[in-house]
Structures are given as structure tokens and as C-alpha cells.
Amino acid sequence: MGTMTTDERIGEGIGVRSTARNVWNWLFAPLLRTITNGVAGAVILAPSGTAGSVLGAAVGGGLGAAHGWRMAYAHTYDWTTVGGVIEFIADNTWGLPNAVVGSLFATLNLWNGVKVEVSRASGSLYHASGWFGKYDTTFGNVTVGTIVPKHEAVHALQARIFGPLFYPLFIASYIICTIAPYWLLYHDTKNKPINSFGRYFKCGVYPHTWFEEWAYSIDGNPPCT
Numbered sequence: 001m002g003t004m005t006t007d008e009r010i011g012e013g014i015g016v017r018s019t020a021r022n023v024w025n026w027l028f029a030p031l032l033r034t035i036t037n038g039v040a041g042a043v044i045l046a047p048s049g050t051a052g053s054v055l056g057a058a059v060g061g062g063l064g065a066a067h068g069w070r071m072a073y074a075h076t077y078d079w080t081t082v083g084g085v086i087e088f089i090a091d092n093t094w095g096l097p098n099a100v101v102g103s104l105f106a107t108l109n110l111w112n113g114v115k116v117e118v119s120r121a122s123g124s125l126y127h128a129s130g131w132f133g134k135y136d137t138t139f140g141n142v143t144v145g146t147i148v149p150k151h152e153a154v155h156a157l158q159a160r161i162f163g164p165l166f167y168p169l170f171i172a173s174y175i176i177c178t179i180a181p182y183w184l185l186y187h188d189t190k191n192k193p194i195n196s197f198g199r200y201f202k203c204g205v206y207p208h209t210w211f212e213e214w215a216y217s218i219d220g221n222p223p224c225t
């Protein structure tokens with residue numbers, strides 16, 4: 001008769017919301033990632049003048065587009081939850097320096113297959129092939145390898161919490177753990193002996209850096225062979 005039943009109206013409401021979410025996922029979210037990355041590129045190259053800013057905006061925007069649309073394809077952000085929206089906001093504001101690093105890593109992984117089933121609603125963009133054997137690697141929210149996805153998600157969270165301080169703290173912890181090995185006080189020397197220069201870094205410094213201690217407390221065991 002042309003009038004909708006309540007069920008049909010509810011159905012239509014759900015349809016409108018899912019269409020809006022699709023437009024957001026596939027268009028506006030990647031576009032914003034492109035724009036914030038372009039602005040970051042322009043700011044980074046601003047000291048070299050107007051031409052530098054324009055180049056920075058173009059390169060930054062290009063990397064951001066690769067990052068943004070790969071995340072759209074992977075359904076990285078869960079747009080139905082507050083947490084998913086906060087992740088997106090963090091990546092484009094406070095966590096932007098890490099997102100810029102992540103966009104470069106995402107672009108370098110355009111050959112690498114995206115793991116949609118692992119990435120979906122995770123806040124991260126996972127790729128199938130790792131770069132370093134039995135280690136997964138994460139820059140920003142971009143991960144290669146799927147051995148310990150929960151561990152790598154902790155690194156994405158750390159980048160969002162610490163924002164521009166994340167990589168400086170990361171580097172500082174490596175320097176401090178290398179030159180002042182306080183971790184020897186509680187290190188499991190019985191099962192993971194430090195008896196060579198290589199093992200000092202692999203079994204000692206690396207798993208005891210601050211962000212790794214935290215991530216390994218949540219998921220995974222540091223390979224020490």
C-alpha cells in the first residue's frame with residue numbers, strides 16, 4: 001500500500017547507517033589520513049621554503065593515501081565502537097608522527113598481502129609476510145607478520161598513548177638498556193644465559209626495553225635461541 005511497516009522502517013534505518021559507515025570507511029577516513037599526512041609532510045619540509053612545503057605535502061599525502069585506503073580495505077577501525085573512533089582520532093592528531101612513520105611502512109608494503117581477517121576492527125593494518133624471519137615488526141599501526149598479532153597491537157597502542165614521545169622513548173630505552181644493563185638484576189639467566197655479544201642484545205637488551213617488556217607481558221615470548 002506504499003506505507004512501511006515498523007520492521008521495514010527499522011530495516012531502512014540500519015541500511016542508512018551501514019551506508020553512512022561505508023562512505024566514512026572508504027572515503028572520508030582515508031581522505032582525512034591523506035590530508036593529515038600531507039600537512040605533516042608540508043611542516044617537515046617547511047624549512048626548505050615554499051617548494052619544499054609543496055613537495056612535502058605531495059609526498060606526505062601520497063603515503064597517507066596508500067596507508068588510508070589500505071586500512072579501508074582491511075577495515076582496520078571498528079566504526080561501531082568508541083574505541084575504534086578514538087584510535088582513528090589519535091592516529092590523526094597526537095599520534096600523527098607515528099602515523100607518518102606507519103604510512104611510509106604501509107607504502108613499502110604495497111607488495112605485501114593485507115591480512116583482512118586479522119586487521120578487521122583491530123586498529124592495526126597487518127601484512128602476511130614478516131621482514132625479519134620469526135619476528136613481527138610494527139611501525140605506527142602497520143605490522144608485518146602475524147606470529148604475535150596481540151603483541152604487535154600493544155605497540156600500536158603505545159604509539160597512540162605516547163604520541164610524539166614514542167620513538168624518542170623507544171630509542172632512549174635501547175641506549176639505556178645497552179649501556180646500563182639494570183635488567184641483569186631480574187633477567188632469567190638460567191634459561192636465557194647471556195654468554196655472547198649477540199645474545200646480550202637478542203636475549204637481553206631487546207626484550208628488556210620498556211615497550212618490549214610491556215608487550216611481552218601481554219603476548220608472546222622473546223625468541224632467544
Ligand SMILES: [Zn+2]
Nearest residue numbers: 151155212215
Ligand atoms: Zn615487540
